[in-house]
Amino acid sequence: MPQNSESESRKLLGRLRDALAEESAGQQRLDRITQLIASSMETEVCSIYLFRDAETLELCATEGLKVEAVHQTRLRLGEGLVGRVARLGRPVNAADAPAAPGFRYMPETGEEAYSSFLGIPVQRLGEKLGVLVVQSKDARAYTDDEVYALEVVAMVLAEMTELGAFTGEGAALAVRHQQQVLFKGTVAQEGIAVGQVYLHEPRVVVTNPIADDPAAEQDRLDAAVEQLRRSVDGLLAGTAMADKDQREVLETYRMFANSRSWLRRMTEDIAAGLSAEAAVEKEQSAARTRLQSVPDAYMRDRMHDLDDLSNRLLRILTGQGRETGCEMPPNPILVARNIGPAELLDYGRDLRGIVLEQGSVGSHAAIVARALAIPLVIHADGIATEALNGDPILVDGEQGFVHLRPEERIIGSFRDKLAMQAKAQERYADLRDKPATTRCGTTVSLMMNAGLMADLPSLKGSGAEGVGLFRTELQFLTRNKVPRRGELAALYARVLDAATGRRVIFRTLDIGSDKVLPYMRRVDEPNPALGWRAIRVGLDKKGVMRMQLQALIRAAAGRPLWVMFPFVAQFEEFREGRALLLREIEGERRLGHELPSSVRIGAMLETPSLAFAPRQFFEMADFISIGGNDLKQFFFAADRENEKVRRRYDTLNVSFLTFIAQIVARCEETGTPLSFCGEDAGRPIEAVCLAAMGLRSLSMRPASIGPVKHLLCRVDLGAVRARIERAGAEGEQSVRPAVIELLQNDGWAI
Template sequence: MPDSNQPGSRRLLKRLRETLSEAGEGQERLDAITTLIAAEMGTHVCSIYLFRDADTLELCATEGLKPESVHQTRMRLGEGLVGRVALRTTPINTANAPAEHGFRYMPETGEERYSAFLGVPIQRLGERLGVLVVQSREARAYSDDDVYGLEVVAMVLAEMAELGVFQSSADGLQARHTHPVMFRGGVGQEGAAEGRVYLHEPRVVVLNPIADDAEAEVVRLREAVDKLRYSVDEMLSSAPLAEGDQRKVLEAYRMFANSKGWLKRMEEDIGRGLSAEAAVEKEQSAARARMEQVPDAYLRERLHDLDDLSNRLLRLLTGQGQDDGSEMPANPVLVARNIGPGELLAYGRKLRAIVLEEGSVGSHAAIVARALAIPLVIHAIRITTEALNGDPILVDGDQGVVHLRPEDNVANAFRDKIAMRAKAVERYASIRDLPATDKSGATVALHMNAGLMADLPSLPSSGAEGVGLFRTELQFLVRNQVPRRGELAALYSRVLDAAQGKRVAFRTLDIGSDKVLPYMKRQDEPNPAMGWRAIRVGLDKAGVMRMQLQALIRASCGRPLSVMFPFVAQLSEFTEARDHLMRELDREDRLGHTLPESVEVGAMLETPSLAYAPQKFFELADFISIGGNDLKQFFFAADRENERVRNRYDCLNVSFLSFLEWIAMRCDATETPVSFCGEDAGRPLEAACFSAIGLRALSMRPASIGAVKSLLRRIDLSDLRKVIEKARADGEQSVRARAEAWLLDNTDPE
């Protein structure tokens, strides 16, 4: 049982609850709170500073400072002692505030008379909301009990702000979750969608932060913790195959759940007057604050475990987020901090769009979103703390912009954009079965990328001539163990059935880097994108590669088979992988299994080194697919996971186009079919330029084929090539501006 001999803090919280329960506008409540805290703590000043925007704090209420400074005094995040408290999310307690480093004197407040200063952050689950300050004339350091008590009060204020009790029309303070908010994130998957928020993990709202009966609250907490520990033990025991690092992570998770210190701190918080839920959330906020300060990735991950445990405990205490009645709306937009591929696949094509706080362009979620052709925005910072289930939301995957609870004029403009897209799709349907032949008679083959059985219905409707890339790693990523050969063979057979005779190029397992299998030990590599991945893993773990090749051979069942190996950097890697395939064909023949009617063996050219491979490589390869996403990052030395540099370089840069042209020339010399595969292939301008320099096969997401085909049929590629050559001769860095201008003047109307 915690030491509940804390009459001061309990009395303060009780009076605070009474004050908050009284009717009144937001400003009246804030004023009453500062008066109450100053009186209870015996201080001359109590002030509340709240954020007006992400970087600006404003004095919103005070007892003791000049009244006219309210809503007039503002400071930047990190400015003055108040700004430092907000920035660091840690208290500042000093007996001589003017002597402190970073002190900022604000004459309009009249605070020059006050020496002692104690400021604590008002925050909720890592979200900065403001700063609560007390000051006194005499030079004295506030006691630990004072600091702790003020932190508890700040935590209650954060919960009250969450519930909107400080809403006021007069002073501009708005209730949370009611006003429009725009988030600028990163592009994970292009497209646009309008819908309603569906939270992957709905936030828990603490309705009763203050409790009267400490003993009853401790009993509730302990019962919930027991249930939590049992569920964690069950999770650990149900994963008997977990080994090495995976088991260590689960054991660390259980260690946190059984931490006596964690439970003791929460019980002490209850002893100070908080409810069980509020005590859990107070400790969770502290863990989130520590997470932001810890540079070590491993320790941050462990603090994330504690954060996750807190969420589970809150749901046990409140019953929220388990069966809270929040049904998925008819047009759901999934909002989450992050999400695994299996969880995302479980939602399937029901989703209109996905918005994540974390994630990356190469993450599992992005891979699945592309496979499902669902718009995805990543790095929408703090959207999970702002969004509520059912909120209207607009997702612009082309720009990486999200509008939450949009104003009417924004929504109307967005709907116009979607309507224009829909009309374009109708126009593209009329040319679906026509070839992508330009005005001079040159034809470009357009293929689609896929990774799921659910993609294959798009093959006839998109107008694609085949599948230029079928990603086989998704079936490995969504499982907790290696899939069986028979399961893979059945899947690949269904893919070929659905293709109805059209060519499907199966890319063998492309894992490593950002695509780590749940049952594969993560490699500690300083630069995983250039590390042990793709063909390197396949050659080192030949058993898995052979099993997959056997599944592909059996799936073909007398039909043509196209296999390509990813991330080949040199001739020897390709010949070794090709030899594996030839041996498996011989083995299957000896076993009496039906062999493919024909076999094509190709490679993905994703490293500049392969472009300069010996001619024997180009003679040996039956086809080559340029993997544009990886090739571009290595060509420009710009990590595509790094938002600061990945958009710095243009794929229509003259140097990059010249390099692609060189690859096309080498392939032409050996009559080796070559295609360009990647996001850039699906952008009409880029697709036209690639085609003009000699790449007459492109592979892209199904939704992009109509727009690319429409443009190619309305231009003369030989004339566009002259524009590119002229830009190169004139020393232009990129052909984009000239190509865009030429298209405006030389494209036939649709």
């Protein structure tokens, strides 16, 4: 870039800084800025359009167009050349604007007199804030230097908009980060939470986008980049024995950190008048825009690497970050784009709720959230950008809504709901030590699901009769390398100790699909949920399975041992897994180690195929647990990650309940104990229907045991079964309305 152009940019930015420093209302600032830009660039028109909402741009200030059009002219995202700039996130430079694709004539502005058009997006880290436009009567394309200069100005406008410089009297713009916002996400863990935002990665706020001394800013940038490079090299040095994929990610970080073109662009931005921080953010925003439009998925993934690296550099420059940020507020609700299981476990049970922009219902974070019984909503797009530390926030983990900065009426209704739940829990406490015996005299065993040592105290408090599912993968997911056999044996022994004689069913390692170990190479599969996962991985990687089985045997040491293999699709897989466990027991006997007092070997029935396995399977299995979450998605061919279809099919569908009844009948023929494990087991109406179909053991999260027991103790399963059968005979698709009607007629408010 020519030196004189850089000098002109610095002069313009200096004038903008002076204008922004003046004591004036937001509208006056906007008007002054458009005058300065038009004068500096020698154009007849300069206009600023800002977003009124996510889909609407509003003309907020202009020099050259009709003043009466300000706050009256509005465009939809993608409408006209201005809307096109906003939608693409890239400049539009047209010498003959009326002939350009997408042009829309706006007669109220008087723009017909101007031929040339240059529009620059005003955006900050992927967040669309507005569009900066210059126009001239001459039919000419603006030079690269002029485009660049306007991009630098747009960067400053983005930062000033973020800081609320254009709000106030006359601006007709709401103050940012103060309005209430409703986000619709996906429920990954049920529950309701009221609290305050705690950002996992606080926003780095650039308060000094314009700098007077380019040499000093360049020195600051060089020092920060050098520190960044050293930290990345240190991370690489500490992963000499790490998985190849992990090293590849860090090598990518090092490549970006040493990129000459990245550093050159930031150097040019500083020479044009930006501070070091603003230069980093400008290039981060530009890279996001470029990579988001790339069709190659691998290249789009690199956006996250560059984002992370840029954020690290910004934290070095500003000294901002989690370690220097605000303290965790009371009743914290964690807000993040995404988070790993180990990081989430570091927060522990201090959190009241979690809201993520990314993730999945089967992700590592969801597994930990379920283990900690913390409400979790995922796919809340944009919340990490909109939320600020300390903002009031409500998480509705029943419907998937997140209320950020809600009005008092909504807060009140949430608190009423929480109070009602607390009152109900007091009623359930009276049932804690009583069996779940129905009015017709049938007793249903209620077990709890667990995955962490921290879950075990809930055994006594919830009234659970034991642990129907202990997820062993969490100990693998939260480490950077395979845990040692001795570590696992000690952990499993502590679990059995904490259970004080109650049954604990250990599910062997259930990885694959979206549960990929940090040190395991990710296998690209078209449909991971139907791919290489769970027992399939264990049988192909017998070393890991043998090590885990040895740890379980040693942990039992004279106590009963219950082991369950997940995702069994056919008899042979179970038979092979069972034989492997029996061989390990024999090996431990030869070594002279104390053996379990008894061993029960079972399988999770999560695939419809296993329900039709040969009779020998049911005779060989010591017990079977229906994995309701997976079985339902495979039965209905409806991916539980897909919001368009996952709620389309009801657990209380006649065909699904008929299928459950068939499984119950097969187990009854061979006397094989059968249980149901999954989210539906913890929903009272679903639990009653499952019990009516013949299931006598249900496993659920601890908090669900009270409500389920409360309803079970007050129903006649025979009457429920008769109503289900009648609904089926009448051709009803779901029995839910019929069962609810039956319960209401019996005096229950549903």
